[in-house]
Amino acid sequence: MMERRKTLKLNKFLKPELNIFLFLILSLVAGTLMSSNFLDFEYLMNSTTLYAEFGIIALPFTYLLISGEIDVSVASMMTLVACTMGKVFQLGVDFVWVLIIGVLTGVLIGLINGLLVTLTKLPSLIITLGTLSLYKGLAQVMVGDGGISGFPEWFLGVNNKLVFGLIPVPFFLLLVLGIIMEIILKKTFFGRKIFAIGTNINVARYSAVKVDRIKVILFSLIGLFCAIAAMFSMSRLGIVKYTIGTGGELDVITMVLLGGTAFAGGRGSVFSTMLAFLVIVFIRTGMLLAIISGYTQTAVIGALLIFVIIISNQLEKYTKDHS
């Protein structure tokens, strides 16, 4: 009896969140050891803004991965939204409308992804691999090789604006959205349906879960978040180009997987994704300050990803065996 209670307590403790939380502490310690300029709250907060755009996309991406689908076109969607907004702005439209059009474009291209996946019944990897090139190509065709800039002053530099004088706006929004989305995921019917689809799609279907509808909603949600990310990157860079966001899909996937979300679906948490976001920011920032080359950084993050996934799988197996 005592033994059982002990393992139960241990099980509660051994969650994927804990795993990534330990890595968060480790990354901070490592960063501090690598450079004396690392442990500077202001600078670390500022560094989050460099990656916050992908972090924001990683939030709904966690939902999607839990439901067993994937969307590799996220970075292209962000680029296409940004380029659409740039082009519309160039045509002389009022900037408030530019922002509204940006949101609508994001939702629309996300919706297209969702409809293509659910109507054709093809794997989402294939469909979104296609739209990855399609959206990026469209962005290039629309704005060409040059850049569009000259946005209004109030829109620029969102990464330098602080909430409570401490947290940059993009990171603050990431935190707020992340907490709301975690609560929705864990505490509502909608959240439970996402888990149900990812765990066993047929069971979900027989339990009267409208699988396709939820999937389309999730893809559209990603589109919406890509639009937000696009606005942040436009505001930060002050320019729109078809090359912004290149390769970002891998950053997003890394964050979500590092957070312990299962690739096959059915397990995961938005909160862990946020922690993983911080781990990546801290590791990259630490290595940047220590002037460690980009390839070493990529290799370290790759090794970390494999390590974390092995550990979280082992933990899951352990908790299953002992419950």
Added chain:
Amino acid sequence: MKKLISLVLAMFMFAAVMTGCTTKQEATAKPEATTKQEATTTSQSDSSTADSSQASNKDIKVRYICLVKGIPYFDPIIEGMRTSVEAAGATFEETAPDQSDATAQIPLIEAAIQDEVDVICISPSSADALNAALDKARDAGILVLCVNDDLVGNEGHRDGAVLSCNYDQLAKDSFEAFASRMNYKGNFVVLSSKTDTPFQNHQIEIYNQMIKDDAKYKDMKLLEVLYGNDEATKSLTESEAAIQKYPELNGIIAPTTVAIVSAAQAVQNADLQDKIVVYGLGTPTQCKDFIMDGSLDGAMLWDTFRTGEVAGIVAVGIANGEIKLASGTSFEAGKYGKTDVIDNNILYAGPPLEFNQSNVDQYQF
């Protein structure tokens, strides 16, 4: 829910701890900064003797942010810069992103600001996407110097630019060298990289201008501009096709390394070394074999080591106040002598350089 709250709490605790650390750090960091400032002001006053200026340069930190990791072309630039910066007694560091996309250098610029370097030398990956980050560095009192490539159209976002040579002059010199080898008559084609590369298009524009304006070149005829997309196989195919298509072809001029090597290969394959002149722009290591066996008549570029060295001299010189960058002025760049600063604070590190059988094996890039 409890778990969630506890995690949020833990994060805030963490944040609190970190804020604690910063205040302490700032407190210790500030006096250091003032001493550093004092050190530079005192050093400026007695920089007349070489020894003391060397000592005062000790606090100067120059960081070079290269375009992207792993391009051999940039190695001599890095080494040249290291040589001159360290010879002046200052600290040199170099770094580069692993991707060449427009924004990949931004985190590196941010890190340089955090590390409080004095000079950022940068070979920018984009002429416009870095503006905000570079402005931030300059606001922090850091000098921003473009090396090898400039922020064309956005010159206001950097303090100066050290370009390898005058690229217009390079086009003129290389075309003249090509024409003289063709004895100023005959048909030729241009083998370029892509249709939209500004550097190559500008070179070709100058060739055309020269043929039009100078009677010396009136017997030379440009048949076609071919594009090899900077791919070895495509460039080779294009050159071989041109040799087949124009039996009366006397020359191929290629303003890019990939193309010049492929053109030389095509001429060698067809065994027409004596009939077709191949000339253009290329790095010595890649052109070496073809120059040595005669299928390539020669190649031009610039001395990249010198580019780096001059950039290092300028970086340290501006940081310690010995050099003032202003258009229309000039300064002494160490052993390379008087260097002029032209419009937009641009300066050329040296003249175009020709590689031929006598000197091609002296350069390692």
